[in-house]
Structures are given as C-alpha cells and as structure tokens.
Amino acid sequence: MLRDPVYFDAVPLALVSLVLLLLTACGGGHYPQSVFHAEADFSRELDGLFRNIFAWAVGVFVVVEALLLVAIARFRARPGGPEPKPVHGHTALEIGWTLAPALILVFIAVPTMRTIFDTAGHAPEGALRVEVIGHQWWWEYRYPTLDISTANELHIPAGMPIQVEMTSADVIHSFWIPRLAGKRDLIQGRTNRIAFRTDSTGEYWGQCAEFCGASHANMRLRVIAQSDSVFQRWVDRQRAAPVTPAKGSVEETGQQIFRRSACIGCHTITGIANAKVGPDLSHVGGRGTIAGALFPNTTESLHRWISNAPSLKPGALMPPQSLQGADLDAVVAYLQSLK
Amino acid sequence: MKSWLTTTDHKRIGLLYFWTAFAFFLIGGLEALIIRAQLVRPEGIGVSAETFNQLFTMHGTTMVFLALMPLSAAFFNFIIPLQIGARDVAFPRLNAFSYWVFLLGGLFLNASFVAGPLFGAGQLSVAPDAGWFGYANLTSRQFSPGPNVDFWLLGLQILGIASLAAGFNFVVTILNMRAPxxxxxxxxxxxxxxxxxxFLVITAFPVITVALVLLMFDRFFGTHFFLPSGGGDPILWQHLFWMFGHPEVYILILPAMGIVSEVLPTFSRKPLFGYTVVVYSGVVIAFLGWSVWAHHMFASGLGPIADSVFAGTTMLIAIPTGVKIFNWIGTLWGGQIRFTTALLFAVGFIAMFIIGGLSGVTHASAPTDLQQTDTYYVVAHIHYVLFGGTILGLFAGMYYWWPKMTGRLLSERLGKVHFWLTLIGMNLAFFPMHLSGLLGMPRRIYTYSPDLGVAGFNLVSTIGAFLVGIATLVFFWNLLRTRWQPVNAPANPWNGATLEWAIPSPPPVYNFTVIPTVANRLPLWQTERHGPMAPLPERPPAPIHVPGGSWWPMITAVGLPIMAIGALSHFLPVVLAGAVVAIVGIYGWAFEPFEM
Amino acid sequence: MSEQGQAHATTGTYLRIAAILVMITLIEVGVFYVPAFQAVLVPVLLVLSAVKFTLVVMFYMHLKFDNKFFAFLFGGPLLLGLAVVVSLLFIFYGTVRLRTGS
Amino acid sequence: MAHDTHAATHHHTSMGLDSRKMAFWAFIGSECLLFGSLISTYLVYKGRSLVGPYPHEILNIPFTSFSTFDLLMSSLAMVLALAAVQRGDMKQGKLWLLVTALLGLVFLGGQFWEFSHFVHEGLGLTTNLFGSTFYVLTGTHGAHVTIGVIWLLTLWVQALRGKLGPANAMTVEITGLYWHFVDVVWIVIFTVVYLIQ
Known part of the structure; x- marks a missing residue:
C-alpha cells in the first residue's frame, strides 16, 4: 500500500484542500474577527499588503515545491540506472537563486516600508481621541475631550478618524479589533497609538492578543461604530448623571444596598461611589455585555456574575459577593436601570 | 550501571541525550495533545484556565529546551567526533557534565507538576504558567505570586549552563580534533x-542568563528591573529575551539543515550541490539571526524606524535560506534517489520548511504582522518551522544514524508508516491554524467563542495532532523493536560518504583503529580525482588507551539543582549546600588524574 | 605549541604597559575633574578606556603575539556585545524621543 | 585541571592550538555578551531612577580610581607570574601569584567597603534603578574577581606543594587570561559607570 507513488497524490491533494480552506475563509460565512473582512482604512491597508505578499508567497511556493516534486519524480533510482554525474555546484545558478529572492524581496519591502510609516499611529487633525487602558481582564475607555469613561464596549462615530492611545494598568495586553486595525500592545509606563477610520456603522469584535494571565481568553471587546447622530445621543447619555431611582422603587433599595456593599470599594457610579479598581458602572445598564464583553447584559448573567465572578471567569479579581435573594435582585435591578 | 553514570564516552553520552530528550519529547507531545483536546470545540471544559496556561508554557519550554535542542545534541555527541575522525570530544568530562546538568535541569522543571503541596499551593501542579517567553511584568511577584515562574527561571538558568558548556566543548572539538x-x-x-x-549558543545564552538573573532579582529581592512601578520597563525583558530567542530559533533549525545536507547526497548518490555556498549561507543565516530579534515585537510600538530596520533584516534572511533550499533541490536533481525513510523525512523537511519560511516572510512585513502576531497564524508558522523543519529533520537523522548509533536497523516499513502519518497529521494540525489565526483566534486561549467561526478548523487541528501522536508511537515502537527483534546493521548500510561510515556499527569504544587521513570531502566515495579511502585495519595496531569514567561531572552537576531548590524555598543553607557540592565537584574534577 | 618561537613580550614591555595604563587612568580622572572638558568628556573617556582595554588584551593577554584565531574567538563576540549595547541604546533613547516628540 | 595540562600540551590538535586555551577564549567571548547585556541594562536605565540617591551624589571617584589602579597592578603581577612560571623560576612565580591574589583581595575589600558605605548612604539594592543596575553589574564583576582570587590561591598552594611547574604553564596562562579579562571589564565599568555620570 505504502508505495512511493502515494507521495505524488498527497501534495496536489494538500494544495487543493489549501485552496478550499482559503475559499471558506475568504468567502461568506460570519467571521466577526476576520482580517479578511476589513472595514477601516488601517485594516484595509494591512489586508492589501498581505494579499500582495501572499501572492508572491504562493508563486514562490508553487515554483519551489514543483521543482522539488519534479526532482524526486524524475530522478528516482532505477535498478541498473547509471551512476549519477557527481556535480559539485554551478556558479551561475548560485548567483541566480541568490538574486531572484532578493529581487522579489524588493517588491515586498518597498510597500512594507511605506505601510509602516502610513500606519505609524498618527491620526489627522480633528480625530476623536480615545484612551484605552488594559486591566486584568477588561478594557477601560476614556474620551478625554468628551469627559466620558466606560468599559469593554467602545463607541465610535463612523466616518471620523479615531486616535487610540493605549496603556496598561497592570500587565501587558494587546488591543486588537481585526476588522478595523492591527493590534498594538498596552504596556504600563508607555503609550502606544493607533489611528483608524471606519465608514461603516456596525459592531466589530476584538479581543486581547497578548497573554495576560488566567483569563486572557476572556478579555474580549466590542467596538460599536455609529452614525454621528446616534453616537452623539450615546455621548449625551454617558455625560448625563446616572439615573436616580424613583422613591420606594426596588431600584432605590438596590442603590442603598450598593452603597453599603463592598461594591463601592472598587467601582465608580457618579455620585454614589468613586473607586477605580473595576469598571465605571455609571451607565452599565446601557451596555450590551458585561465582564470583558463576555456575557450578555441580562438579569441572569448579572446575578451569576455578582454571586461568583471567579467561577465564570477564572482569576477574576472581583470576589464572590454574599448578596442573596431580594438584596441581589434589587442591586441587579438598580444596575440595569443605569442606562 | 556505574559505567553509565560515570561515562565520558561521547557515544554513550549521545545515547543518554537521545533517550532523555526523547522522553521529554513524549512529555511535551502529551502536553500538546491535552491542549488540542481542550480546543477541539469552542468553550471546551477539559482543563481549567490555570492548567491550560501551565500546559502551553511547559509545552513550549519542554520542546525548545528539553526535546529539540538535546535531540540535536544527541547527534552532536554521537556523530561529530566520528565525522571528523576523532576518538572523542575535546573535553569528555565537560561533555558528561553538560548531560547531567541537562537531565537534572529538565527534571527540576518538570518536578513543578507535582510540587504544589510543598508550597501549600492548594493544588498538585505549580508548573510555570507565563508562556515560554515569560513576558514581564506578568512574571512579577505581584501578578505571578506562586513558585511557578521561579521554577521556570531557575530551570532555564540550569539548562543554560548545560548548553554553554556543550557549546565551548563542540567549538573546540570541531576546530581542534579534526583528523589529518x-x-x-x-x-x-x-x-x-x-x-x-x-557559536550561536555561546553568544546568545549569556543574554538570556542576564535576563533571567534580573528577573530573579525582581522576584526574590524586590528590584524593579522590569516593573514600571519602580521605573523599570517590561520592554527591556522582551529585547533581552528575543536577542537570545531569535538566535535560539536558528540553534534549533541549523542542525536539522545539516542533517538534511547529509541525507540528501547519500540517497541521491550525488555530492551536496554547492557545498561551499551551503556552508556560507549557514554562516550568513547565523549572522543575520542576530540582527532581527525585534521582529517579535512589532506590536509593542518600536516606532516606524526600528520597525523598518527589523523588517528589512528579517526579509534578508529569506535569501540565504532560499539558497539552501535551491541547493538541496540541486542535489536531488540528476541523482539516483533511493526513497528510504530518512530521505522521505529530508524531502518532507524541505517541503514543509518552505511553507514555514514563506509564512515567515508575511510577518517579516511589520504591518501585516500586526494582524498575525500572537494569533494562531504565528502558532502555525512556528510549527511549520520547528515541527515541519526541525523535527522532520531530526527524524531524518534518526533513521539515518540509528544503525550507526546502535548497530541495529530500523524497520523501513514502520518508518514509512511513521513518515506518512506524521506528514499528513502535521499538515492537518498546523495548516488550519493559519486560518483560525487570520479569522481572529489569538494564541494562548483556553477557550474561544463559537461565534468566531473557527470551530471546524480547530477540530481538524486536533485530529491532526492526534495523528502525529499515533505516528510518534509508531516510531517509538520502531525504536524498541530494534532491541527486541534486532536486525544487525553493517558498517555502511546506506553507502554514506563520510567518516562515521568507515567504522563498524556500533563503533568500538575507541572509534577508529587508526586515525584516518582525509584527502577530500567524500572520503568513502569514488570521485573524479579520488578513490574511496583505504579501509581501516580491523584491529588497532597498538593498544589504544581509553580514559576511564569520572564521578566528578555528575557530582558538580548535582550541586546546581540543589542550589535551585534552596532558592525556590527561600532557604539559604540549602543554596550554600548546593554550592559546596558543586565546588567539591569542581576541585575533585580539577585534581583527578584523567588522560585523554 | 604555536606560541613558542613567536616574539614574546618581555618584563620590560609589561612594566612599560603598566606605566601607560596608570598614566591613562590618571588622565581619565584628571579630565573628569576639569570643567573645560565637560563638553567632550564622554568621547574622550570612551577613547581612553578603549585604549586601556586594547593594551591589556594585546599585551597582557598576548593577543598581539598569539594565534589570530584567538583574536577572532574574542573579537567576534566582543563586537556583537558592543552592537547589543549600541542598538539597545538607540532603541530605548530613540523611542523615548519619538514618544515625547509626538 | 592541573593534571590535564600535561596531556593536553602533548596532544596533536588540528589547529596546533591548545584545546583548553581555545575553549577559554571562547568562554571569554561568551562573557563579553554577559557583561554587554548587563552594561546595556545599566545604560538603558541611566537617569530613569524615580528617587535618589543618584550616581553623582554617591560615587567616590578618588577611591574607585585607587581600586582601578590596584586591579591594573594585579594584572601586571599576573603577567610577571606567568613569565616566571614559563621560564621555570618557581620562586618568583609563587611570589607574583600571591601578589596577584592579594591585590585581588584588596579590590574586593574596597568593593565591600564601597557597597557598605553606599548602603549606609541610603542606596540599597532596591532603592532605585540606579542601585539595582549598579549592584548587579559591579556585583557580577566582583563575583568574577572572587572566583579569580580563589583560583589564584589554589594555584599558589599547588606551587607551594611543588605541584606547579613549567609543565603547567598553560594552566597559569589560562588563569591569567581570566584575570586580565576581569581587569578589562573593570576598565569599561570604571569609565561607563563612574566617570560618565
């Protein structure tokens, strides 16, 4: 069975499956973090450069693998075959196959250098500045010009350049939204920058790309690109004071419990608590997800999260809370009211 | 037993290296299989996040330092003195020392899997869990409070000593012990x-040693070399690590390239095409290998100028690498190729290494790397280079030299099963990783969302990984069979051209009855100007003095893990006791009558 | 032994080298204290220290008289080490300037 | 290693060079990278200390100049020791080996004084980046000197017992290579750490 000719089938087979796999990836289907579905200037530039290099790579691959296959197919030992000519080398050939890759590299290096400087992270004048601060294991976003602080879900206006300035509060993280921008590391004591602009509204997914401890896998994020007016409405809501619960409502009970609980040791709710360890909760009810964009922001997941965060997200720094029954219901209701 | 503990014979040390490294290779492979089992579907629940982080850290560390490097070292030890026509290496006891340090360092690292109770850790395993390149400041006491990272940094320091000692030894052996x-x-x-x-080892390992020492000071004595809270910079760790780490990649691949350059000529019955060019391109690769380290750090914000420089130097490496590949094809071209297992693995090396090299070019380009680094695309790349490259090359070497090392032939039939299963398995395992990476799957995640759309690719990867696992068991069986159902090997089973084939398999303890005089590059072949070398006499004309064994290298080596255990437990007397053992060993060694 | 038969330094040479080394050290310390030299202090000190380094390596370590190969074994890694220092300085001070400049 | 020498010097080697000496030069080359990395760390962190004491407040140039002078003289003693052993003058050889070791001890004593003085002045290992980089760099050098002193004293004892002669000149030569290397490292440290502040 295992005769040599198998080899000649295996490689074309591999090539065909390669192409099939690529088609699956580039084609339809829903791939929220695919680099092939670029939706911003930055990611499109990277995608174009990648396709350029990939084309060269496929060309080289086909030529060299073909040469290899031809060599082993043509020069198989045959019984009684002649002794091979003891060729030691060939100067012209050596020069040729030194220069050929060098030449190809020029075609890769030139656009590479251009793109490096194009994507160095400086946005044009008038860009919206966003500060991203990495935490184990969630993202803090500040809009210094808008005086907003939020977490995990980044709202941006479509059509406007965004200047992202990144640093970390603890270990190294990496901010990556594949469909919008290449990743950059968040490092304590340093500031890194990227700049991008997307013209399409919609939701883009990303996640931390630098190993950052136990819950590295659970450090996800969403970017929500909105039309100007929708974005402006969001900004207004974020800048408004947090909702004050109605007298006698369950939300008000929740607020009082919140005030007395350990929550205020870590979280901010403007006017209620002012600690900076965990995410700012002033408008947490308006977010679609919680806990590093990991769970939908529902009553059930809030219950489970508050009761025992580390069981849902290994290593989570928020300890299990002793709130139970009606108290827990009230706090959850209060948080949900903070739109 | 005693004769193995005290041996200074390069051939025995080579076999010790081989079996020890192969055992670590199986352990590292098992870790990989558990990783793949966890990732077989989204939201896998096989192992906890903490265990998963230990597994991928130990998988990388084990494969790099405990499997691939020492498997190459097994061949350095066994084959190099034979290829250059020497009776042993330049420093036989130093050689034994390297082996014992490697073994003890490896055991020390792996002891972390069961050392938890000693540290009151509440779980059995306290294995290193910060990734095989241990990026600061995750490795600080604050973020990694347990003994896990201590095991890693102390273990790597021990292993570094083994590599450095072997490095000096082989530089001198190759330069100074050549036959006339x-x-x-x-x-x-x-x-x-x-x-x-x-040369790469002796220049690159001091850098990682310094990095590890600084990290040790941060963790044990409260300095802030890599901690922003005290003005330090975690990026310095990355520079020091990759200044070592990139040459390390060439430390892993160059020996395999050397093996391929031996196997191809033998089985195509043609001299290596462009010998001098192949040699010089190796030198150029090593030299350039020192100038590219920061391409691992494109996402860390080096600035456009440094990005451009490192992207440029990295691309340049493609040239000497390409030259090697073309020369290998030139060697096959016009030959009479015998499809032995060794040849298949060597050709497989070329075919797979091309893929790894080309994906390497795509992330030599700094901007495209921003979409690739730290994703499964990079995981695919390193595995095409280190598995498709190094491991296939090492397998070629095993099939090629096993008869010489043991005097027994491996089964070619099992060998071909091994080859095809490995080739198919590795492509199934690693090719889809390119796509899962580009579709947004970061590396080092113990779980992923079903929404990413990468479940299918991960399933295929896992199937492929288990195929590779089965293939490795076939190989293991093949090795064991040579013990139980031996087929004796002649001196030169493949009609090889180099000196190791001029002596019986396995070689006698003194290697050569008389030291041969070499007249050309292919001493055992008929070439245009030279006939094959005259056979060596069956018996040595005069008795050959062979040095006896020595306990001192092992005793000296034992001191190192004792010191590490003392450091680990913050107990100074144990550190001092280890130092005393090592010093006693060194003095015993220095004053022991020992003649080469 | 290849060393034998080659010109070896004599005790007189060793003493002369020692005298030069001490003199250079005195100059270094002197330069350090002279305010007029502050502007060129760094290059002057680097050159003087390189001279001392070379003298010791060439004469006391016999590299001048010994086999060239030893010079390669030492000089290669030495240059590499120097390259490490210089490139790290460029990278760190370069990025600092870029960061503050932007 | 004293006993290997005899064998080694009589062995044929393909480069005609002593194997141990070659290995030792390779080792010294390797050490260049070790100290290169440490010096890089020192320089990269220069001026990044968040709190004092800073280098110019604490480094004592006259004192360190004396240490430098002491180490240079020990190098001179070392070459004289080697020359004596090579010509078979073991009386002189013993003397100069001892002088080298003693000068090494003086240097170490100076370093001990300097370190304890700095600690007294408020510069500990963990005080600031200057302290950490300074102590690790000069401490690594000091550890090398310590090993060198032990090595030299071992040779001296061997010489006293009559077990060191011209046949072991290579052992002394290698010891010398180590000692001079430690000296040149100090030449660099003296300039980079002490004089260029």
Missing amino acids: GMRMLRLPPFTWMTLITQ
Missing part, C-alpha cells in the same frame, strides 16, 4: 552547521 587532512572546507555539512550553532 580534514580541512575546514572538507567538514561534513552537519559538522559545519553544528559549529555555527555552537
């Missing part, structure tokens, strides 16, 4: 690549 007439440009290509590798 064995000029530098007559050295077999494997010996040449080994020499270049050792």
Whole structure:
C-alpha cells in the first residue's frame, strides 16, 4: 500500500484542500474577527499588503515545491540506472537563486516600508481621541475631550478618524479589533497609538492578543461604530448623571444596598461611589455585555456574575459577593436601570 | 550501571541525550495533545484556565529546551567526533557534565507538576504558567505570586549552563580534533552547521542568563528591573529575551539543515550541490539571526524606524535560506534517489520548511504582522518551522544514524508508516491554524467563542495532532523493536560518504583503529580525482588507551539543582549546600588524574 | 605549541604597559575633574578606556603575539556585545524621543 | 585541571592550538555578551531612577580610581607570574601569584567597603534603578574577581606543594587570561559607570 507513488497524490491533494480552506475563509460565512473582512482604512491597508505578499508567497511556493516534486519524480533510482554525474555546484545558478529572492524581496519591502510609516499611529487633525487602558481582564475607555469613561464596549462615530492611545494598568495586553486595525500592545509606563477610520456603522469584535494571565481568553471587546447622530445621543447619555431611582422603587433599595456593599470599594457610579479598581458602572445598564464583553447584559448573567465572578471567569479579581435573594435582585435591578 | 553514570564516552553520552530528550519529547507531545483536546470545540471544559496556561508554557519550554535542542545534541555527541575522525570530544568530562546538568535541569522543571503541596499551593501542579517567553511584568511577584515562574527561571538558568558548556566543548572539538587532512572546507555539512550553532549558543545564552538573573532579582529581592512601578520597563525583558530567542530559533533549525545536507547526497548518490555556498549561507543565516530579534515585537510600538530596520533584516534572511533550499533541490536533481525513510523525512523537511519560511516572510512585513502576531497564524508558522523543519529533520537523522548509533536497523516499513502519518497529521494540525489565526483566534486561549467561526478548523487541528501522536508511537515502537527483534546493521548500510561510515556499527569504544587521513570531502566515495579511502585495519595496531569514567561531572552537576531548590524555598543553607557540592565537584574534577 | 618561537613580550614591555595604563587612568580622572572638558568628556573617556582595554588584551593577554584565531574567538563576540549595547541604546533613547516628540 | 595540562600540551590538535586555551577564549567571548547585556541594562536605565540617591551624589571617584589602579597592578603581577612560571623560576612565580591574589583581595575589600558605605548612604539594592543596575553589574564583576582570587590561591598552594611547574604553564596562562579579562571589564565599568555620570 505504502508505495512511493502515494507521495505524488498527497501534495496536489494538500494544495487543493489549501485552496478550499482559503475559499471558506475568504468567502461568506460570519467571521466577526476576520482580517479578511476589513472595514477601516488601517485594516484595509494591512489586508492589501498581505494579499500582495501572499501572492508572491504562493508563486514562490508553487515554483519551489514543483521543482522539488519534479526532482524526486524524475530522478528516482532505477535498478541498473547509471551512476549519477557527481556535480559539485554551478556558479551561475548560485548567483541566480541568490538574486531572484532578493529581487522579489524588493517588491515586498518597498510597500512594507511605506505601510509602516502610513500606519505609524498618527491620526489627522480633528480625530476623536480615545484612551484605552488594559486591566486584568477588561478594557477601560476614556474620551478625554468628551469627559466620558466606560468599559469593554467602545463607541465610535463612523466616518471620523479615531486616535487610540493605549496603556496598561497592570500587565501587558494587546488591543486588537481585526476588522478595523492591527493590534498594538498596552504596556504600563508607555503609550502606544493607533489611528483608524471606519465608514461603516456596525459592531466589530476584538479581543486581547497578548497573554495576560488566567483569563486572557476572556478579555474580549466590542467596538460599536455609529452614525454621528446616534453616537452623539450615546455621548449625551454617558455625560448625563446616572439615573436616580424613583422613591420606594426596588431600584432605590438596590442603590442603598450598593452603597453599603463592598461594591463601592472598587467601582465608580457618579455620585454614589468613586473607586477605580473595576469598571465605571455609571451607565452599565446601557451596555450590551458585561465582564470583558463576555456575557450578555441580562438579569441572569448579572446575578451569576455578582454571586461568583471567579467561577465564570477564572482569576477574576472581583470576589464572590454574599448578596442573596431580594438584596441581589434589587442591586441587579438598580444596575440595569443605569442606562 | 556505574559505567553509565560515570561515562565520558561521547557515544554513550549521545545515547543518554537521545533517550532523555526523547522522553521529554513524549512529555511535551502529551502536553500538546491535552491542549488540542481542550480546543477541539469552542468553550471546551477539559482543563481549567490555570492548567491550560501551565500546559502551553511547559509545552513550549519542554520542546525548545528539553526535546529539540538535546535531540540535536544527541547527534552532536554521537556523530561529530566520528565525522571528523576523532576518538572523542575535546573535553569528555565537560561533555558528561553538560548531560547531567541537562537531565537534572529538565527534571527540576518538570518536578513543578507535582510540587504544589510543598508550597501549600492548594493544588498538585505549580508548573510555570507565563508562556515560554515569560513576558514581564506578568512574571512579577505581584501578578505571578506562586513558585511557578521561579521554577521556570531557575530551570532555564540550569539548562543554560548545560548548553554553554556543550557549546565551548563542540567549538573546540570541531576546530581542534579534526583528523589529518580534514580541512575546514572538507567538514561534513552537519559538522559545519553544528559549529555555527555552537557559536550561536555561546553568544546568545549569556543574554538570556542576564535576563533571567534580573528577573530573579525582581522576584526574590524586590528590584524593579522590569516593573514600571519602580521605573523599570517590561520592554527591556522582551529585547533581552528575543536577542537570545531569535538566535535560539536558528540553534534549533541549523542542525536539522545539516542533517538534511547529509541525507540528501547519500540517497541521491550525488555530492551536496554547492557545498561551499551551503556552508556560507549557514554562516550568513547565523549572522543575520542576530540582527532581527525585534521582529517579535512589532506590536509593542518600536516606532516606524526600528520597525523598518527589523523588517528589512528579517526579509534578508529569506535569501540565504532560499539558497539552501535551491541547493538541496540541486542535489536531488540528476541523482539516483533511493526513497528510504530518512530521505522521505529530508524531502518532507524541505517541503514543509518552505511553507514555514514563506509564512515567515508575511510577518517579516511589520504591518501585516500586526494582524498575525500572537494569533494562531504565528502558532502555525512556528510549527511549520520547528515541527515541519526541525523535527522532520531530526527524524531524518534518526533513521539515518540509528544503525550507526546502535548497530541495529530500523524497520523501513514502520518508518514509512511513521513518515506518512506524521506528514499528513502535521499538515492537518498546523495548516488550519493559519486560518483560525487570520479569522481572529489569538494564541494562548483556553477557550474561544463559537461565534468566531473557527470551530471546524480547530477540530481538524486536533485530529491532526492526534495523528502525529499515533505516528510518534509508531516510531517509538520502531525504536524498541530494534532491541527486541534486532536486525544487525553493517558498517555502511546506506553507502554514506563520510567518516562515521568507515567504522563498524556500533563503533568500538575507541572509534577508529587508526586515525584516518582525509584527502577530500567524500572520503568513502569514488570521485573524479579520488578513490574511496583505504579501509581501516580491523584491529588497532597498538593498544589504544581509553580514559576511564569520572564521578566528578555528575557530582558538580548535582550541586546546581540543589542550589535551585534552596532558592525556590527561600532557604539559604540549602543554596550554600548546593554550592559546596558543586565546588567539591569542581576541585575533585580539577585534581583527578584523567588522560585523554 | 604555536606560541613558542613567536616574539614574546618581555618584563620590560609589561612594566612599560603598566606605566601607560596608570598614566591613562590618571588622565581619565584628571579630565573628569576639569570643567573645560565637560563638553567632550564622554568621547574622550570612551577613547581612553578603549585604549586601556586594547593594551591589556594585546599585551597582557598576548593577543598581539598569539594565534589570530584567538583574536577572532574574542573579537567576534566582543563586537556583537558592543552592537547589543549600541542598538539597545538607540532603541530605548530613540523611542523615548519619538514618544515625547509626538 | 592541573593534571590535564600535561596531556593536553602533548596532544596533536588540528589547529596546533591548545584545546583548553581555545575553549577559554571562547568562554571569554561568551562573557563579553554577559557583561554587554548587563552594561546595556545599566545604560538603558541611566537617569530613569524615580528617587535618589543618584550616581553623582554617591560615587567616590578618588577611591574607585585607587581600586582601578590596584586591579591594573594585579594584572601586571599576573603577567610577571606567568613569565616566571614559563621560564621555570618557581620562586618568583609563587611570589607574583600571591601578589596577584592579594591585590585581588584588596579590590574586593574596597568593593565591600564601597557597597557598605553606599548602603549606609541610603542606596540599597532596591532603592532605585540606579542601585539595582549598579549592584548587579559591579556585583557580577566582583563575583568574577572572587572566583579569580580563589583560583589564584589554589594555584599558589599547588606551587607551594611543588605541584606547579613549567609543565603547567598553560594552566597559569589560562588563569591569567581570566584575570586580565576581569581587569578589562573593570576598565569599561570604571569609565561607563563612574566617570560618565
């Protein structure tokens, strides 16, 4: 069975499956973090450069693998075959196959250098500045010009350049939204920058790309690109004071419990608590997800999260809370009211 | 038993290296299989996040330091003195020392899997869990409070000593122990690549040693070398690590390239095409290998100028690498190729290494790397280079030299099963990783969302990984069979051209009855100007004095893990006791009558 | 032994080298204290220290008289080490300037 | 290693060079990278300390100049020791070996004084980046000197017992290579750490 000719089938087979796999990836289907579905200037530039290099790579691959296959197919030992000519080398050939890759590299290096400087992270004048601060294991976003602080879900206006300035509060993280921008590391004591602009509204997914401890896998994020007016409405809501619960409502009970609980040791709710360890909760009810964009922001997941965060997200720094029954219901209701 | 503990014979040490490294290879492979089992579907629940982080850290560390490097070292030890026509290495006891340090360092690292109770850790395993390149400041006490990272940094320091000692030893052996007439440009290509590798070892390992020492000071004594809270910079760790780490990649690949350059000529019955060019391109690769380290750090914000410089130097490496590949194809071209298992693995090396090299070019380009680094695309790349490259090359070497090392032939039939299963398995395992990476799957995640759309690719990867696992068991069976159902090997089963084939398999303890005089590059072949070398006499004309064994290298080596255990438990007397053992060992060694 | 038969330094040479080394050290310390030299202090000190380094390596370590190969074994890694220092300085001070400049 | 020498010097080697000496030069080359990395760390962190004491407040140039002078003289003693052993003058050889070791001890004593003085002045290992980089760099050098002193004293004892002669000149030569290397490292440290502040 295992005769040599198998080899000649295996490689074309591999090539065909390669192409099939690529088609699956580039084609339809829903791939929220695919680099092939670029939706911003930055990611499109990277995608174009990648396709350029990939084309060269496929060309080289086909030529060299073909040469290899031809060599082993043509020069198989045959019984009684002649002794091979003891060729030691060939100067012209050596020069040729030194220069050929060098030449190809020029075609890769030139656009590479251009793109490096194009994507160095400086946005044009008038860009919206966003500060991203990495935490184990969630993202803090500040809009210094808008005086907003939020977490995990980044709202941006479509059509406007965004200047992202990144640093970390603890270990190294990496901010990556594949469909919008290449990743950059968040490092304590340093500031890194990227700049991008997307013209399409919609939701883009990303996640931390630098190993950052136990819950590295659970450090996800969403970017929500909105039309100007929708974005402006969001900004207004974020800048408004947090909702004050109605007298006698369950939300008000929740607020009082919140005030007395350990929550205020870590979280901010403007006017209620002012600690900076965990995410700012002033408008947490308006977010679609919680806990590093990991769970939908529902009553059930809030219950489970508050009761025992580390069981849902290994290593989570928020300890299990002793709130139970009606108290827990009230706090959850209060948080949900903070739109 | 005693004779193995005290042995200074390079052949025995080579076999010790082989079996020890192979055992670690199986452990590292098992870790990989658990990783793949966890990732077989989204939201896998096989192991906890903490265990998963330990597994991928130990998988990388084990494969790099405990499997691939020492498997190459097994061949350095066994084959190099034979290829250059020497009776042993330049420093036989230093050689034994390297082995014992490697073994003890490896055991020390792996002891972390069961050392938890000693540290009151509440779980059995306290294995290193910060990734095989241990990026600061995750490795600080604050973010990694347990003994896990301590095991890692102490273990790697021990292993570094083993590599450095072997490095000096082989540099001198290759340069200074050559048989008469064995000029530098007559050295077999494997010996040449080994020499270049050792130069990389002795220059790169001091850098990681410094990095590890600084990290040790941060963790044990409260300094802030890599901690922003005290003005330090975690990026310095990355520079120091990759200044070592990138040459390390060439330390892993160059020996395999050397093996391929031996196997191809033998089985195509043609001299290596462009021998001198292959040798010089190895030198150029090593040299450039020192100038590209920051391409691992494109996402860390080096600035456009540094990005451009490192992207440029990285691309340049493609040239000497390409030259090697073309010369290998030139060697096959016009030959009479015998499809032995060794040849299949060597050709497989070329075919797979091309893929790894080309994906390497795509992330040599700094901007495209921003979409690729730290994703499964990079995981695919390193596995095409280190598995498709290094491991296939090492397998080629195993099939090629096993008869010489043991005097027994491996089964070619099992060998071909092993080859095809490995080739198919590795492509199934690693090719889809390119796509899962580009579709947005970061590396080092113990779980992923079903929404990413990468479940299918991960399933295929896992199936492929288990195929590779089965293939490795076939190989293991093949090795064991040579013990139980031996088929004796002749001196030169493949009609090889180099000196190791001029002596019986396995070689006698003194290697050569008389030291041969070498007249050309292919001493055992008929070439245009030279006939094959005259056979060596069956018996040595005069008795050959062979040095006896020595306990001192092992005793000295034992001192190191004792010191590490003392450091780990913050107990100074144990550190001092280890130092005393090592010093006693060194003095015993220095004053022991020992003649080579 | 290849060393034998080659010109070896004599005790007189060793003493002369020692005298030069001490003199250079005195100059270094002197330069350090002279305010007029502050502007060129760094290059002057680097050159003087390189001279001392070379003298010791060439004469006391016999590299001048010994086999060239030893010079390669030492000089290669030495240059590499120097390259490490210089490139790290460029990278760190370069990025600092870029960061503050932007 | 004293006993290997005899064998080694009589062995044929393909480069005609002593194997141990070659290995030792390779080792010294390797050490260049070790100290290169440490010096890089020192320089990269220069001026990044968040709190004092800073280098110019604490480094004592006259004192360190004396240490430098002491180490240079020990190098001179070392070459004289080697020359004596090579010509078979073991009386002189013993003397100069001892002088080298004693000068090494003086240097170490100076370093001990300097370190304890700095600690007294408020510069500990963990005080600031200057302290950490300074102590690790000069401490690594000091550890090398310590090993060198032990090595030299071992040779001296061997010489006293009559077990060191011209046949072991290579052992002394290698010891010398180590000692001079430690000296040149100090030449660099003296300039980079002490004089260029």
